[in-house]
Amino acid sequence: MRVPYTWLKDFIDLEHSAQELAEMLTNAGIEVEEITTLKPAFTNVVVAEVKSLDKHPEADKLFVVQVHDGTEESTVVAGINNFSPGDKVPLAKPGARLPGDLKIRRTKLRGIESNGMLCSAEELGLELNPGVHGILVLDGETPVGVSLEEALYLNDPVLVLGLTPNRADCLGLLGVAHEVAALTGKAVQMPDTSLPVEKATQPVPKISIEDENLCARYAGLVLSDIRVDMAPVWMQVRLLQAGVRPISNIVDITNYVMWEWGQPLHAFDYHTLAEHSIVVRKAREGEVMVTLDDQERELTSEMLVIADAKEPVALAGVMGGLATEVTAATDTVLLESAHFNPVSIRRTGRSLGMYSEAQQRFEKGVDVNGCGQAIRRAARLIDLLNAGRVNGDVVDEYVAPQYPKKIRLRPDRARQLIGLEISQLEMSTIFQRQGFKVEEGTQLHVTAPTRRADLQEEVDLIEEVARIHGYDKIGTTLPSGTMTQGRRTEKQRAIKKVRETLISCGLAEVINYSFVSPQMSDKLRIPAESQLRKAVTIANPLSEEQSVMRTLLTGGLLDTLSYNSNRNEQNIKVFELGAVYLPKELPLVELPEEKTILGIAMTGEFPKEHWRHKPVSVDFFDVKGVVETVLSVLGIDGVQVTEAELPWCQPGQTALLYLDNEELGWIGRVHPEVADEYDLEKPVYLAELDLAKLLDKASLITQYTSLPRYPAVLRDIAVVVPDSVSAAEVIDLMRDAGGSIVEDITLFDLYRGPQIPEGSRSLAFAVTYRDAARTLSDDVVSREHQKIEEALASRFGASLRR
Template identity: 40%
Template sequence: MNVSLKWLGTLVDIKGMNPDDMAETLTVDGIPVEHVIRPGEGIKGVITGKILSVEKHPDADHLLICQLDVGEEEPVQIVTSASNVKAGQIVPCALSGAHVPAAHDNKAPGGLRHGDIKIKAGKLRGVKSAGMMCSLGELGMDANLFPALNHEGILILPEDTPVGVDIHSLYDLDDVVYEMELTANRADCFSMIGMALETGAIFRKKVTLPSISVKEEGAPIEGRASVHISEPAYCKRFCGRLLENVKIGRSPEWIEDRLRSNGIRPINNVVDAANYVMLEIGQPLHTYDYDKVAGHSLTCRHAHEGEKIVTLDGQERQLNPSDLVIADGDDKAACVAGVMGGFDSEVTAETKNVLLESAVFDSASIRRTSRRLGLRSEASGRYEKGINPARSEMAINRICQLLEEQGAATTAKGMLDEYPVKAEPQIIKTTVKRINDYIGINMPKEQMIEILEALYFKVEEQDGNLTVTVPEFRLDLSGMPDLAEEVARVYGYKNIPITTPWSAIAKGAMSKDQDVIFRITDSLVADGLSEVVNYSFMDKKDLEKLNFPWGHKVYNAIPIMNPISEEYPDMRTTLLPGLMHTLTYNLSQKNEEAAIFESGHVYQPKELPLTELPYEYELFSGLLYGSPDEAGYPNNGRKYDFFDIKAIMENVLKALGIRDYEIRRSTYPVFHPGISADFVKDGKTLMSFGQLHPAVLDKWGIKKEVYGFVIFVPHLMNMVDETIDYSRIPKFPASQRDLSLLVPAHCTNDEVEEIIRKAGGKHLETLRLFDLYQGEQVKEGCKSMAYNLTFRAEDRTLTDKEVDQWIEKIVKALGKAGITLRA
C-alpha cells in the first residue's frame, strides 16, 4: 500500500507537517512507513518549453536546431538528435545547471545511464546548445504508468501544458509517497480513507471524508438485473448497480496521478474509477459489460468440477470446486471472484452499459484460489486481509459519482443488495483501572476517553466502567488488551515509564537438557550439516506422503484454530514434513548438494480436544542429498550412502558418551526397510536412520537417493555419560590377525562378533568388520565376512604362538555355529 500525501491532504489536514517526522510518528504508533518516496527526486531546474522552430544542422544530418519559448524574454536554442520534434510542441527542457536522474547511453543497460546528471551548455558540431530536451526515461518516469505519453524520443506534453513551469508541477512529481509496511491485522489502513482516519486520530487533525451522492437518472434497476449469493458462508454481501450511456475514454489527470502513486497503470475511465475507489475506500470493485452478461444476472457460487474460464489476460484457467466464481444467467463463470474477471464480459471501448459488482468474499477462499492460479493483485490482497461489508454500498456509490461527475455515465435508480447476515457492532466492557494497569500508567479517564473517541470508538462511562463500541471498520479488535494497545500507541510508547519487573534472579547455568542439545548440534555441524529452522506447524497430508500408515501416532495432531495459512493447519508431531519442503525447495533452485538438520519441539496431545497441555518434547531430524564432497578436482563426486549416515549417528552417540548400544533393522516407515537401521539401548530406540523409502521419494517428486535420520532426544537423556574416558597409551605393541569367514546368510554381524569376543578372551582389544560380500564367488545361502582382530597385553609383548592359540579357539567356536574359514 502506497500513500500519496497530496491525496491524503485532501482527506485530513496535514498542511505544514514534515513528511519525514510524520513517517516516524506513524511508524512508532503502529502504522509502519517502510520508505519515504519523492517521485521527482533527482529532477532540478527542468521546465516546460514550446518549440518555435526546427531547422536542420548545417554540418550534421542527424541533428536538429530548435528555438524554444521557455517563458523567458528571449527564446533559447537547443540542438537535439531526436527525430520526433516539431514546431508547436510542448516539451520538458533541462537548461544549463539543471539536473536529471538519467541520460541516454547506448553502452548502459536499457540505453540509460542512471545517476545525478548535471546539464551544461555547450556546442554540438559548432552550434551552441543551451541544454537538452528530455525523454520520459531521462526524467526517471516509468513508461508503463504513462500509456498516453509517447515512449520514444523527446517527451511530448499535452497541448494545453503551460510554458515555463517547473516539471514537478506536472504528474504530481512534487508529491511525497509513503510505502507502507502494514501488518495483516490492520486491514482498515489498506485504503486512503482508513489512513486518513488513522492520521487524524494520531495527530489530532480534522478529517474530511468525501461526500458521496448519486443522481440516479436512469430507469430502476429492478427487473433489469439481479445479484444472488448461493453460499452466504463465503460471500457476506453482494451489491450491484447499473451504469448506462457509458462513454469510454481517458480519466482526468488527477485520477491517473493518484493511481500512478500506487503503481497502477491507467487504462480507461471506468476501470480507473474502480481502481481509484479500491484505493480510496478499500473495497475492490468489478465491472462487467452489462450487454455481455447472460440474463443480466450475477450469482456468487463455487466452481463446478472441471469448469473453465478465460480470464482478462486471455488465458484459459482450470477451476477447482473450492474456487469462488461469479456466474451469469446461463450459469457460466464470468469472473474468478476477488481475483480476476472473465474475458467474455470485460469492459471495452465499445461498452455502452456497465454492471457493477461490490462484494465481500471469504478471505481464506480468495487466498487459496489466488495462490493456486498464481494471480496476485491489489484486489486479492485486500480480500485476503479482510473487507468491511459496511463499506460495500459506499464504494459502489462512489464509482457511480465519479463517472457521473466526468459526464461518462448515468446511473440507474436503485441498488441491488444481498446482505444475508448483517454484522452486529462489537462492544467491549472494561474499566479505566484495568486499562491503566495493563499499560502501566495512571491516565485520567477523561484523557483515555478522548483518545478512544479520536479513534472513532463510541464510549460510555459510569464510575470508571467503560462500555466501548468498536467502529465497524476495525475488524482487528476483540477485547480489553486490544483496546489498551490502542490507548497506549496514541498516548505514545515513549511516554510510558520504564519499570523493571520483579523477578527472582538466579545464577545462569546450562541445564543438562541444553547441554545435550548443544552437543548433538555441534556433532552434526562438525560432520558438515547445516541447521535449518521451519515452522512449528504442518499439514497432516504431508504425513501420508512420508509413508506413515493411518493410525500412526504422528497423525494425532493438534488442529490450530487460527492457522497462519491453510498450508499449516496443525501443530507438528514430526520434523520431517518441514525438512522435506526445505529440501524440495533447494532442489527446485538447482541446489544439488544438501545436508540439513533441524532441532525443535513436537507436540503430542494426550487427548483431543485438548483438556490439558500436550506432551512437548525435542527431536532432531535431518536429510542428506547429493555428494558429501565439494564439486571439482580432486574430489570424485561420490554420493552419500548408508555408511555416511551411520557414521554421523555414531559420532553423535560418541559425543554424548553413549556406548554398548545395539544396531537393529529399522521399521520406521519413512525409511527403506532394507537400507535402514535403529540404534537401540535398554529397549529404547535412540535413533532411526537410512535411505528414504522409494514411495516417499515418488510422492515428493525426488528422482535421486536421499538419506535421513530421526534422533529421539528424550530416550537419550538418561543415557548420556559425561565421564571422561581416559586410558594410558599402551606400552607394548599389538598383534593383528584377519579372518575371512563363510557365514550363513541368516547370521547377523552382532551374532558373529559375540562369538569372536567370547572366544577371544581378555586380550582381544578391538574387533572390526572390514568386508562383506555376497555373489558368484560365495556358496549359495552364505556370505563372506572379513574381520580384523587386534590383540594386546598390558604387561608383555604377545608371542605369535599365543595369538595363534586364541585364533584357533575362535575358529572352533565359530565352527559350532556353522561358520567356517573361507578357503
Template identity: 40%
Template sequence: MNLSRKWLTEFVDIHVSDKEYCDAMTLSGSKVEGVSIPGGEIKNVVVGTVLSMERHPDSDHMFTCSIDAGTGAPIQIVTGAQNVEVGDCVPVAMDDSWLPGGVHITAGKLRGVESCGMLCSLKELGLTTHDYPYAIEDGIFILSDDPDLLRDGLAPGADVVPLLGLDDSVVEFEITPNRPDCLSVIGLARETAATFGAPLKLHTPKVRGTEGETVADILDVEIEDPDLCPRYTARMVRNVKIAPSPEWMRRRLRSSGVRPINNIVDITNYVMLEYGQPMHAFDFSCVEGGKIIVRTAREGEVIQTLDGADRSLTTNMLCICDEHRPVGVAGVMGGANSEIMGDTAMVVFESANFNGVSIRRTATALGMRTDASARYEKGLDPMNTYKGVQRACELVELLGCGEVVDGVIDVIAADQNPRTVKLEPAKINALLGTDISEHEMRAMLERLDFKLEGDTITVPSWRSDVEHYSDIAEEVARLHGYDKIPVTLMRGETTQGGFSDKQKSERQTGALLRGMGYSEIITYSFISPSYYDKIRLPADSALRRSVTILNPLGEDTSVMRTTALPSMLETLARNYSYRNKSARLYEIATVYHPVDGQDLAEERPMLSLGAYGGDADFFALKGVVEAVLAAMNVRNVRFESRSGIPAFHPGRCARVTAGGVELGVLGQLHPLTAQNYSMDCDVFAAQLDFLALLEQRAGEARYEPLPRFPSVTRDIAVVCGDDVTVAALVDCIGRGARGLLKEVELFDIYTGAPIPAGRKSVAFNLTLRAEDRSLTAAEADEDVKSVLALLESELGAVLR
C-alpha cells in the same frame, strides 16, 4: 497501496517530513515500504516562452529558437521539433540539467550553432499522453495548450516539477490482508489522523440529480444469490460527454499508479482509490431488457472481457448479466459488450459488494488479478457501496460530464447491525504487559472512530478484523506505541527459559558426534511406502504400519516414517552418487508409530548413524556407539550378535542393550540392501532409541578421587569353544571376582595350532585393587582362581 501526500491533505493536515511521517505510520501499524517523488530526478527544468524561431543555417529540419527562460536575457536553443510555434510555453532543460533515467543535459553546439539546453517532450519528462491527452507523443510538450496549466500561470523560469505536480511525495504502504479499509486514501487518512492526533476531515458527497424520470423507472436489479452479493447499489447518468479528465484528477491517478483514460472511467478509478470501493461503469444501451441480474454463470457461457480475451465461465463464477447474457465478471472485470465508448450516452454506475472468497476463486480460475479483485477478495465493507456511488455521481456533476438521473437502486442483503466488543482495560493491560489507563484507551479508540458507551465498544463497519478483546488490545498497543511497551519477563513462576534435559542431551550428543567426524543431516519425516521395500522389510512387519498423510505432496511423501534407516540410506546413497569417497552422517530423527484408538501417533526420537568409505567398519561404528553411551553415562551396556534383520548383514550385526532394555541395533548393511541403493561398497548403520538412552542413564556423574593404593594386574588366557562370545566371558569374569576386580581388557584372540579345532584362545588383562589397603599377591591370586573356576563351570573355558 500508493498514497499521494498532496491528496492526503484533503482529509488531514499534518506538517512533518516524509521520514517522520513514514516512521510514525510504521510504528502505528501501517508499514511503509518506501517513498518516491515522481519528479525527483528532474533538475533545472523550467518554463520557457518561445520568442522567435529561425531556420538552422545548416539543416533543413532544425530551428534556432530564442527562449525566455526567466534568466534576464533570452537563451538560444536548437530543436528539431516541428510542433513548436512562437508564443508557445514549453519545458526547457537548461545547461547542467537532469532528466529521468539519469540523462544529463549540457550546453553545446548542434551543427555549429550554440544550443544552451533542450526543449523537452512528454517522454523525456517521464510522462505520457494519458497524463496530458492533448499533447503530441513524439513532439515537444506544449504547456500552454493545457487550460488548467494556463490558469495556474506559466511564468518563464518557473520550475516545471511543481507546475506539473511532480513534486508530490508518494508513500508506498504494505497493506496486510486483514485491513482492506486501508486500500484507500480515506482509510490511510483515518490511520494518519489517529497516529498524529489530528482531526479527520471527511466529505459527504452531495448529488443534485435531475427532476423527472428516476432510475427505478429505467433500470431494475435482481440478486439471485444474496450470499455472494450482499449489496448492490446503482445510479445512472444520461447525456454523457466522454472527454479527458481534468488535470488535477489525472495527477492524483498518476501518483497512485493508475493510468488516466477518460472522465467516466477515471471517476470509477478515482472513487476506488479514494473510498476503497471498486466501481464499474457500463453502457446502459448494451443492457438488454433494462434489467441487471446478479447470478452465477450458466454452463457453457463465454464472455469477452475488456482486455479483449474470451473467458469461459463456470457455474460457480458470479456474473453481472442482463436478461440474456453476462456483461461483466463480478468483482473482476467488465465485459467488452458493455464498454464505455466515445458515443456512449447513458451510463450505469455499479457500486456493489461481493463475497471475497468467490471473487478470489473466480480471479484465480480465470488468471485475472485486477485492482478490483485484489480489494474484493480481502472482504470489503458492504456499507461503503452507497458512499461510493454518491461520490461518483458528485464527480460527474463537478466535471460536467453528464446529468445524474434522480434516485438510487440499493439492494441490501448484508447484516447492517454493527459488531460490539466489551472494553476490558485490566485484561488488555495484562495481555500487553502495560499500565495504560482506561481514559487513555478510550481516547485512542475514539481516534480510530470506535464508538464507546459504557464498557461497550461499537466497531465501525469497515473494521471487519475486530472481533475480540485481543483485537482491541492490538489497537491500543499500536497507538500507544510498541516502542513504549516495556520489555519484561512473562508473569508467573516459569519465567526462566532454558533447554530441557532432552534438548541438552541432543545437543551434547550432536557435539560429540561432530567431534568424531560425523556431519548432521535433517531429513523429511514423511517418506514413500516403497522405502520399506528398499530396506527389505517383510510384508508382515509392524514397521510397515504407518500413519498415512491425508493431503500428501505426492506418493513419495505419503506416509510418516516408522524407522529412520531409509532416510539415512537415501542421504548416504546421494553422497555416493555424487562421488564422495566417504561419508559419516548422523541425525536425531523422529519416527511415528500409530496408536490404536487414537488419532495422533506416538513420536519417538531416534539416533541414526551411517557411514561408508575411509576407515569405516563394524568396530569403528561400534566405538562411536560406545562413546555416545559413555558420554550419556549409560551403564551395563552389552553388544550381542543379532541375525534375522533383513536390512543388515546376518553375521555383522549386533543388538545393543543396557540393563536388559534394548537400545537399538548396529551393523553392516546386507549386500542386497546396499544394492537397492546402488552402492557397491560396505555401508554401516546404527539405529538407537534416543528416549531409551535417556531412560537408561545412571544419573549425574559423580567425582571419585584417585585411588590411594596401587593396583595389581594379572593376565589370563582361557581356551573355550568358538561359539562363546567375548561378552559372555567378560560377564562371567565380573561375576567370578570377589569385589576386587576394577577393569577387564581383552588383548588377544587366537585360533590355530596348538589350539584344537573348534576352539579359541582368549586373553584378558585383569586390574584388581582394594580401596582401603595394598593388595597382596595371595589376595589377587585368590580372586583370579575364583574367576577361572566360574569360567570353567559355566562356559567350559579352561586356563591355557
C-alpha cells in the same frame, strides 16, 4: 501503501509538513518507510493557453499556434493539432530540457520562428493518456503560467507506508485519515457518496451468493450512457502517485475509489452478462476462463468465481474476465463492490501465480460495511465526470452481516499496563477522534467499527491508547527482577554431549532437507504396506523432489554420501540430528508425530592410505562401536543388540537395539540394491537411534568408583554352543552363575572349524574375578568357575574346549 500528501488533505485538514506527519505516524506504529515524489525529468515547462490554431502556409503537416504563457503571447510551430483554442497545454520554453537530454531552442520552421515546443505526455516522460498520441491537453481549470510540475503536483510528497498485516484499514486513504485524526484532533471529511434517484431503464441485475462463508456481501449498480475516454489529468496523476497505471476513465475511477476507501471495485460490460445475472460460486472442475491479461486459466473447485447464468466471468477478488471487459464500445456497466473470504482469495491467487493491489486488500481483509459507500462513491464520480449516469439503485446482497464490536475497557487496567497516568477523559477522546462510539461510566465501553478488525479485546484498546498517547511518553526503566544464570536444559546438555562425542569419533555433522522425494520409499525397498510409506504431502512443494516429509533420515544420508562420492570423496563418516514426521493417518486429521532421530552413515576406508599403515574398510562393528560410545557417554547400560531384517539393509548384517524391551534404533549395512540406486560402490553402514528415548534414559551424572584395593584373578573359558545361542546370552548366564565376584567378561575369540560340530561355534571368554573386601583364593575362584561351566552345560548343552 503509497499516500499522496495532497490527496490525503482532501479528507483531513493538515497543518504539519509531510516530514512531520511521517514522524508522527511512525511513532504511532504506522511506519513510513520513505517519502518520495513523481519528480519530473524536465525543466522550464509551463502551462500555456492556446489562443489560435492555423495551418502553416508553407507546410501541409505543420500548424502555427499562438499561445499565452501567463506573461506574454508567443508563436509555436506544432506537428499535430489534437487541441483547440482555449485548451491548456504544456509549453517547453526556449532553454527547457526534456527527458533524453533534449534541449529546446528557438528555431525557424519553413520560415516561421517557433518559440518553444508543445509537448506530449510521452515527450515529458509522463505515463498519462495511455494510447493517445498528440499534445497533452490539460484539464480546463489548470492555471496558466505556472510550471507544469507545480500545476500537476508532480513534486507533491508521497508517503510510503510499511503496514503490518493487522492494519488493513490503512490500505485506504480514509483509514490513514482516521489515524491522523486520532493523532492531531482534526475531523475526517468524508467524500461525497450521494446518488441521484434514477428510475431503472435497464434490467435489474439478479445477484445470488451460494456460500456465505466465501462471500459475505455483493453489491451491484448499473450505470448507463457510459462514455469510455481518458480520465481527467488530475486523477491520472494521483493514480501515478499511488503507483497505479491509468487505463481509462471507468477503470481509473474504480482504482481511485479503491485507494480512497481500501475497497476494490470492478466494472463489467453489463450487456455481456448472460441474463444480466451474477452468481458468486465455486468454480467447477475443468472450467476455464480467459482473464484480462489474455491468459486462459484452468479453474479448480477450490476457486471462488463470479459467474453469469452460463459461465465464470471473473476470478473473485483476483482479476476480471476478458469477455466482460469494459471497452470503447461499452455503453452500460455493472459496478461490483464485494467482500470475499481472505483465505480463499489468497489460495486462488497463489495457485494461479497472480497478484494485484485489489487481491492484496481482499487477502488482508476489507471492511464488509464499506462496500455500499465505495460503490456509491464510484458512481458519484462517474456522474460528476460525465462518464455515465446511474440507472436504478444499488442491488445489495448482504447475506452474512457483521456488526461493530463493543469492548469493555478498564481505565485502571490500562494505566497499569501502560505505566502512565492517563485520564479516562483522554482515553475516551482518543477513541472518539477515530469515530468510535464511547459509553462512559466507571469503565469505558468502546464500539469499534468493522473497519478496525484488529480491535477485538481489551488489550487491543489499551494498545490503541498507548499508540495514540505516544510511546515516546513512556519512561525508560531498567528491567527488574531476580537475575538468574542462563544455562542449558538437561536435554540440551545431553544433545550437546552427543554432538561432541560423534565429532570426537571423527564424524562430520550434516543437515538435510526435511522434504524428500516420494520415490525415496521405492529406492529404499520399503514395502507398500509399511507405515514408513505414509508420508505427509506438502501442499505447495518447491519441486517434486521435495514434495513429502521424511519418515527416515536414511534417504537424506544416502543422498549426502552419493553427492560426495560423485565428487570423488569416497571416505565419509557423517551424522545428522533431525526430525522425522510420522502421521497417524492420511489425510491428516491431526499433526503428525515428530521424532528427533540420530542418524549415522559411514563408508570408505579409515584411516586413509598412508605409507606407515594400510587403510581398513569400514565394517558393521565400526558403526556399532560409535553407537556404543554414544550410549556410554549418556550413561546408558544394558542395551541388547538383536539380529533383525530391514528392507534397506543387508540380511545377516542388521541389528535392532533394545533396552528394557523398548526398541531404541537399528544398525545395518545398506542392501546392495539400495546402494546401486544411489550409485554407491563401496559398502555403506548406517544407524538410526530414537534420540528422545535415549535422552529419557540418559544420566549425565558421572558415577565415581574407587580404585580396587585387592587384586583380580583372570581365568579363560572356551565353550562350544549352538549357533542359535548368542554371545550376549552366554555372558548373561555366566554373570548370573558366577555371582558378585565376576567383575568383567570379555569375548576374545570366535572359532568355527573341523573340530567344531556343524551348527555350532566356539566362543572364548576372559573372565575377571575380584572381591572388593578381600583377596580371592584359588579355591574360591575355582568353585565359582566350576559353577559357570555347569550352568553353561545345563542351559545351552555347552561343552568345554580344553
